[in-house]
Amino acid sequence: MPGVDLTAMANAIRFLSMDAIERAGEGHPGTPLGAADISAALFARHLKFNAADPRWFDRDRFVQSNGHGSMLIYSLLHLAGYDRMSLDQLKIFRVLGSHCAGHPEIDQDAGIEVTTGLLGQGIANAAGMALAEAFLNQWFGPDIVDHHTYALVGDGCLQEGVGQEIISLAGHLRLGKLTFLWDDNRITDDGDIALALSDDMVARFRASHWHVQEVDGHDAEAVSAAIAAAKRDPHPSMIACTTAIGRGIPRVEGLRIAHSGRLFREDTDAARRHLGWPHAPFEIPPDILAAWREAGSRGAVEQAAWRRRVEALPADTRRAFDRIREGRLPEGWEGALRAFKARAAETGHSDHGYKISGDIVDLLTEAIPEMFSGAPDLEGATLHKRRLPSFTAEDRSGRYVHYGIREHAMGSMLNGMAAHGGVVATGITYLVFSDYERPAIRMAALMGLPVTFVFSHDSIGIGTNGPTHQPVEFLAAFRAIPNMLTLRPADAVEAAECWEIALTHRTGPCSLVFSRQPLEPARRDGGAENRSARGAYVLEEAEGGPRRATILATGSEVAIARAARALLQAEGIPTVVVSMPCWELFEAQDAAYRAAVIDRGTVRVAVEAAVRQGWDRWIGEDGGFVGMSGFGASGPVPDLYAKFGITAERVAAEVRSRL
């Protein structure tokens, strides 16, 4: 647009942002004002996108990782012409129901790729997106998939440990289309960054083989040139942009108060004088708006050409591409899984929990060419890799990521892969290490992303490795997370059912939890009905009369429940065993079904090698619970189950004492 330079475009961001923050009475002005020039350079000159079609699959991805400065992305998206981000929305920033929430919340129709605000998550998501792109790029070729991922990065993202995990791993995997734009303003919430940081940040990136440039973050042309250089370099790029936080408001510029301090009308007036912006609040002069709208629609031509290339694909490739970008699994993908289930039921298949999962993953990775897995340095103990070549800097066709000893990176990259689309994102580690990736698991649930988190070694059944490695409180902690299914199968049949549930559940993550020790066969029916999908069901009926007792269990403890039932039945006590692989799915059943399964008129006892918390919902206040009341111990598995009294005899005794 003649006469409209990047600085003017950046100032449009500044004024929209400060006007919205002033109107809301709160918000974080520091970032939108400080990083306005950086993001104007990116959006106006480089970002491949089409505001009229926010979900164009081959768009560049942009993540504002420093989500607290959310007015930046709202202003950008409004200016670029995203329908959902209207001026009216900006005017109700932070009002309940506004698209302009306190922190950006995933809304890909509005241009918000992921929810950000927990520092470090956004850049890790971005790395996951870049990984997905690299894989699909080699699969479908650069005519079909060829886009960059940009993240705007604050100091917090780089101080958080997950930030370094991502620097290390993205460098190692040479994710060359990943670019970080570091808003280096030397101010955090506490004040001068020197209060808590002495790192040579550039050296940290270089130590992991990133391409690093240092520019004046208020020289938008310089930023633009650096982005161009970043695109040419085969390594991931970090552009350190020196900025002044809160740039443009004389009272706050460069100061701590700019981070999240309140703005007043005098501030926005002063900024208008200071920057020569005579326009009223929320008013963008037509030439500047036109320049922005041109940037927002520039991609339409490119998209049209891309669409023609997609349409010209061979039919098979076209079908595969349409399928993966729509998130549909291949037709008949479940065939091998169901055959596995039928066979397991028929043969009474018994094996270590994680081995069963490994066998299933072998089948799934063959049936689903977009399925990814990986583990943080536990390949041998989790068995997800056997049929998956490694995804490496040299080989983008691999589907297994050696994450290194970096659980947090794994979890948050899986979120990025799922948000990107086109791949089925799964990853596995020991259950006890899930604490390290818990922030990412929570974000998957909050965003409603279809990630399958897999865990092995799920209880004291890990044995001699001892209490550090024995997750006694983790099932409860998982079940507390809204919008996630926690699935703990009892045997190979339930394992197949739970995997099927996980891969078809699209509105949130699933956590699949497997034992280390062998799972005895519990189910001998291997038909089409997925009984685990009801969450809980009667596994063994009462015999010899109306049911008097109900034993509820999950996972490896279903075998103990069955043994206890045998003891009680031998004593003439008609006893039911309920297997409960997924509480959340059971909770979603109708009341009649739940009542029939639970049967409050009977004595109820639950057994699970974990803490009691939450079980009262199913067994009532007077129910019995056999499980853990504290941390575990180091010793052989049978000794531990005996020490902690998680035995069939104890379960039977709990029933008897209540009859």
Add this chain to the structure above:
Amino acid sequence: MPGVDLTAMANAIRFLSMDAIERAGEGHPGTPLGAADISAALFARHLKFNAADPRWFDRDRFVQSNGHGSMLIYSLLHLAGYDRMSLDQLKIFRVLGSHCAGHPEIDQDAGIEVTTGLLGQGIANAAGMALAEAFLNQWFGPDIVDHHTYALVGDGCLQEGVGQEIISLAGHLRLGKLTFLWDDNRITDDGDIALALSDDMVARFRASHWHVQEVDGHDAEAVSAAIAAAKRDPHPSMIACTTAIGRGIPRVEGLRIAHSGRLFREDTDAARRHLGWPHAPFEIPPDILAAWREAGSRGAVEQAAWRRRVEALPADTRRAFDRIREGRLPEGWEGALRAFKARAAETGHSDHGYKISGDIVDLLTEAIPEMFSGAPDLEGATLHKRRLPSFTAEDRSGRYVHYGIREHAMGSMLNGMAAHGGVVATGITYLVFSDYERPAIRMAALMGLPVTFVFSHDSIGIGTNGPTHQPVEFLAAFRAIPNMLTLRPADAVEAAECWEIALTHRTGPCSLVFSRQPLEPARRDGGAENRSARGAYVLEEAEGGPRRATILATGSEVAIARAARALLQAEGIPTVVVSMPCWELFEAQDAAYRAAVIDRGTVRVAVEAAVRQGWDRWIGEDGGFVGMSGFGASGPVPDLYAKFGITAERVAAEVRSRL
């Protein structure tokens, strides 16, 4: 000892370790064999300790952060002469009840300073110990407190994000007496480290201003010289020791299989031939054992001199020193706290939850000169700093740590401070960020360390910052952790009571949880009795007849419970309000008390702005619950409470519908 060199001493570690692992049939031989020379150099030449008095306060601290190689520390401690680490214990490595558990478990009488095995935690604990030393060193002077902290570090510790947080923060705080001995063997569980790591690790340390040396890790003399140089340098030191994993067993040396592969008698036989060690399993020749025992008792002389210096302290200083090293609070410390409580009760003190906590911390930090606090870049929003100068590289008398945006570092350093002793370790952040430090919180509980974790902004009451920042599942997730008290006070009076509980609870951590929004006064009795110490109690009695309804609540929702009671009482329904600041303490009360408080014969409804999980234990299957069933939203607080139906009217309706 003439004729006994460090290599012979190291081989004693190797054979004890491999014999124990071979006998146990499992274990991780890689580290004890690979790092034997490093640790022999440290223990024989540098470590200040006295095996006869493992708790000598001014001992050097040694942490084996790569805890999976636990036979290393067990061998070291046995050889050095720690009574509890007898040969018989080594022979039952990994047997239930052995001091030689799968991973080292804190046992300071045996020389195990902290539990390790979750990678990255140990080095962070070590940094916390070094911080405590630096503070006490300036307080009591180098004659009384002057010791080093050493951590043996594996690749996992440095790949985990928390590792970088510690590298950055220890460098920034210039913890010069902290030394990492990096067992750089280039092998992890998956195999060659190049599978997942390309970092220039030395550059990463240098970027944070560490003193770095690179040595041959099998040249014990070179390692010893490097340790000497590290002690002289004012920066934290990292000694990169190039080693061969599993050194000494020809079949496994340098290979992935050495990490955790099984050893057989043929292996130990081959090692005996290879290293010229003709001695039987578990047999240490007298000269080598004597050299080790000399190393283990060398500190006795130094300790005796130190004891004389302690005895010569001025009486006041001596009293203070004895007190802090025994973990006793100053006499009368609770005076100001109780006065605050009495005043709050009298005046009906109302304020934002975190401000109340800040006011209390102001009093406590004055009363308790060894009390530390800090926050990860949330000074202004948590208010723990007002009376605490910063602990910095230049000023060791400060008691507030600017942790930077590094929650995980904070949590695990607090554990190290508590394990070190002599300081009262507290730190604060938003509740939602506790996920980032959850591995450390769990370790505090597992170790039984008296850490006070403080959290603010504990619910949707955070308001417009939105669901990323609203912790709906965190109370449940905390309550699931064994051996931790989770305390959520309802008002200023309970806040004072809960702080008193936290600082006097010595057998495990406490999590103190405060609202952002104002807490209305609930309690007008400010006497000596600590009612919160019973976990739950009747806050408001029923009036006008026998109780028909019981409303249970915690924290900010106690006000809603009280308002609901008022509605119901107005309708003639005698209603009790139970405040439940701490479930764990209530669970520990006798059954009669619990029954009296809960009163199962009444209609029970709980209200808490969090998920229901766990509440069924107190309200029963038919109880009502008013709270959150999913994630929150971004909006003003009153709008959110209305949107999610957490209101007095709704609580009253839940009661009415059950009468």
